[in-house]
Amino acid sequence: MSERHINPVLKQVLELGPTVAFFVLYLRIKEDTFVVNGVEYTGFIAATVIFVPVLLVCMGILWALTGKLSRIQVFTAFMVIFFGALTAWFNDERFFKMKTSIVNGLFAVILGIGLLRGKSLLQWVMGEMIPMREEGWMILTKRLALAFATLAIVNEIVWRTMSTQAWVIIETFVFPIALFVFLWVQIVALQRFVIDPEEDANTDA
Helix, strand or coil: CCCCCCCHHHHHHHHHHHHHHHHHHHHHHCCCEEEECCEEEEHHHHHHHHHHHHHHHHHHHHHHHHCCCCHHHHHHHHHHHHHHHHHHHHCCCHHHHHHHHHHHHHHHHHHHHHHHCCCCHHHHHHCCCCCECHHHHHHHHHHHHHHHHHHHHHHHHHHHHCCHHHHHHHHHHHHHHHHHHHHHHHHHHCHHHECCHHHHHHHHC
8 A cells, every 4th residue: 555645734643642642641640540350550550551542543543544654653553552561461650661761772772783784774764755875874873773772771760760750741752852853953964965866866867
C-alpha cells in the first residue's frame, strides 16, 4: 500500500495526541487509587493502562489514512505495549519509567552497531525523507547515537531521583523538545551534505 498524504495538523495530533492525553489524564487522577479484583492501582498505572489502547487506536487511524507506519513508530508501539503490560501485571510503575531508558539505549546500540559495520542505519530509516550524502548520514548517525545514549542515562537519573510527576512532565515535554531541537540543529549544521534534487538531476544530465 503506497503512502498517502494527510493534513499535517491531523498527523501531528495522531502522533502526539496519545502522549499529551496520558499527561492530562495522569494530572487528573494522580492522587486517586483504583481497586480491580481486590488489587489497588495508583493513578499513574491506571493512566498507563489507558494510554496503551489510545496509542494503538491513533496508530491504527494513522495507518488507515496514510497507508504507512515508520519502523520507529512500530518499534515504539511494541515497547509501550510490552512495558505497559509489565507495569499493570506487576503493579509497578518502574517498568514504564524504565521503558524510555531501554528504548533510547537500544536505539543508541543499534545505531552504534551499524557504525561499527561502516553503515548508517539511520539512512536506511530516514533516507527517503532527507536526501543527504553518505558522509552526512554517518556524522548524523554518530551524533544521534550519542544523543540517544544521553537521553537513556538522563532518564535513569530522573526517574530514580525525582518524583513521578516530575518524570511525567520531563518525559512528555522535555525529552521530545530536546530531541527535536537537537535534530533541527544537526540538519542545519549538516546542510552542506544535503542533496539538491534539481542540482543532482542537472549533474546527471
